[in-house]
Amino acid sequence: MKITRMLIGLSVLCTGAAMAADPxxxxxxxxxxxxxxxxxxxxxxxxxxxxxxxxxxxxxxxxxxxxxxxxxxxxxxxxxxxxxxxxxxxxxxxxxxxxxxxxxxxxxxxxxxxxxxxxxxxxxxxxxxTEHQYLRFGGKEWKVWGFPKLDKVVQEGKQPGIYxxxxxxxxxxxxxxxxxxxxxxxxxxxxxxxxxxxxxxxxxxxxxxxxxxxxxxxxxxxxxxxxxxxxxxxxxxxxxxxxxxxxxxxxxxxxxxxxxxxxxxxxxxxxxxxxxxxxxxxxxFGGNADAKTHEPKFMWDEKKMGFKSIRADSPARKANLFLVREQNAVPFDPNAGWKEGDLIPxxxxxxxxxxxxxxxxxxxxxxxxxxxxxxxxxxxxxxxxxxxxxxxxxxxxxxxxxxxxxxxxxxxxxxxxxxxxxxxxxxxxxxxxx
Ligand code: HEC
Known part of the structure; x- marks a missing residue:
């Protein structure tokens, strides 16, 4: 153990690279x-x-x-x-x-x-x-759901405050x-x-x-x-x-x-x-809504998450829930039987x-x-x-x-x-x- 550490130390000295702390x-x-x-x-x-x-x-x-x-x-x-x-x-x-x-x-x-x-x-x-805005399926289209609290739609109770x-x-x-x-x-x-x-x-x-x-x-x-x-x-x-x-x-x-x-x-x-x-x-990070169709570009990988989307009353909302391309996302499937109220980040x-x-x-x-x-x-x-x-x-x-x-x-x-x-x-x- 000591020797490996010394070797690492030496190689750092040799290349002139400085060590960085682990935060x-x-x-x-x-x-x-x-x-x-x-x-x-x-x-x-x-x-x-x-x-x-x-x-x-x-x-x-x-x-x-x-x-x-x-x-x-x-x-x-x-x-x-x-x-x-x-x-x-x-x-x-x-x-x-x-x-x-x-x-x-x-x-x-x-x-x-x-x-x-x-x-x-x-x-x-x-x-x-840790929660941010969603795309919500309204029966026909996907629209942004959840807005910051200074927005009129939140102050009037038409949208939840999410940011x-x-x-x-x-x-x-x-x-x-x-x-x-x-x-x-x-x-x-x-x-x-x-x-x-x-x-x-x-x-x-x-x-x-x-x-x-x-x-x-x-x-x-x-x-x-x-x-x-x-x-x-x-x-x-x-x-x-x-x-x-x-x-x-x-x-x-x-x-x-x-x-x-x-x-x-x-x-x-x-x-x-x-x-x-x-x-x-x-x-x-980047927007998940397709510029033309407004449909999501990615959804959650059901095999990994147990769901493709969540709903307003899903307990999963309380956890740190993110859509990460290389971890838990797959391309959006428009024919997956979406229901009104389904939410995707x-x-x-x-x-x-x-x-x-x-x-x-x-x-x-x-x-x-x-x-x-x-x-x-x-x-x-x-x-x-x-x-x-x-x-x-x-x-x-x-x-x-x-x-x-x-x-x-x-x-x-x-x-x-x-x-x-x-x-x-x-x-x-x-x-x-x-
Ligand atoms: C020359 C002195 C002076 C300087 C410099 C100054 N202020 Fe003030 N500021 C005051 C005074 C006096 C009041 C109270 C005026 C009033 O109530 O109308 C005040 C009021 C304010 C208020 C409003 C408070 C309220 O309750 O409405 C804000 C905000 C503020 N200042 C921010 C700043 C910021 C930011 C800066 C720097 C860019 C700054 N001030 C520089 C003297 C100063």
Missing amino acids: ATIDWTRIKATSVPLFYPGQSSYEWLRSAAHKGASGKVENGQSCVSCHDEKDAEKDLGNELVKGGRLEPMRVKGKNGFVELGVQAAYDARNLYLRYQWKTNNPQAG EDRISVMIDDGKVRGFAQQGCWLTCHDGSRDMPRMASPEDAAANPLLAAIKKSDLRKYLPETRTDPSNWKTGKSLEEIAKLKADGKFVDLIQWRAHRSNAVAMADDGYVLEYRLADAGKDM DYIISREDAKGSAADNNAIASWKDGVWTVVLTRPLGLRNADDKPLQAGGLYNVGFAVHDDNITTRGHHVSFVKTLGLGAKADIEAVKLP
Whole structure:
């Protein structure tokens, strides 16, 4: 045993490859947890923060002053979240039972290969939110079943609230102007989904930038990609945006998704520049509905699962139930005697199919006694055009967000910006592993 270990050690030395830690066996009890307060932000957009409604603060925010230079009182985040979640000027679609505040524990470690971020938070629901939307057979057609809780159809009781839990981090390496002061709020704009004056598909189609990048809605963007940051319609040219990207003026956005990435022990990899974009390559998940027929592309393998589909009252819904291409899926059979109410997941997940820069991040996770524990593994020194190359000695500005309780878009809890140091002084200091 000893000899094999020595041999492995030697071969590693010889090839010059560095050893990576196994995230499951890192002794996290020896690593300090930083408590990061997250609050419900409602519709506090880039534009609202610069408007007269943000009393006495609009000019200072416009001039780049940091949020916490004013919001610095004890429990500032808790007070903001508990107020905003009640509904009112910044929350027109109040969600019943929603919490205003989440305490996120963050621990960090690194070795020569990777950064490891360990997150812990107590979910609003007494179960893990690993379920995501389904395709439901209505007798003739298959249609999406289950929507996020900010959607009207859920608020009116016409659809169940179903959406995966998530923990996300935005990372800036100091190249994005204003991120160190105002964090995620640089990316959140009026016109985006569930925000004031939400762009319709027609608005998007009429906009040269969104049309050029083939998007039919507006999502996060950075101010520098617009000639007027407060007007998403004023997009710069693709050439100018390519230059910003080459200069590293984008933020990395890594989302661990309790359904669509957790099923294959990964986290997704994206970035925000002119839109919220996935990195090059292929994500670990894709839509399971055929674009033309709307029928599912895959169903569960009955030989392995005991069923091809489930129903709203199936006990299987309570388990972590995923449709994974290389594990439990077979091509959909349209002639399998489908009955009204049959449900098949709306997403097909695959680790084998995930490719390129979009497939950089791994994660392990467990939900126990009401608490998610997620360990994200992010390689250091990535050289992809859409990644921030993290490295030992590096200092980063980070913003965190948690989605739970079957919700998406702004229905999350977010942090003011924090710093993360890999061997550098910071709010969250990553410990070097032996
Ligand atoms: C110059 C000081 C100052 C700065 C900088 C500032 N704020 Fe404020 N903010 C305030 C004050 C004062 C209020 C309360 C105003 C009111 O109630 O109308 C407020 C209110 C808010 C509210 C609304 C709370 C509610 O209950 O309606 C939000 C959300 C908010 N700020 C977020 C931010 C964020 C995010 C930033 C950074 C991008 C920021 N603020 C920067 C001073 C500031």
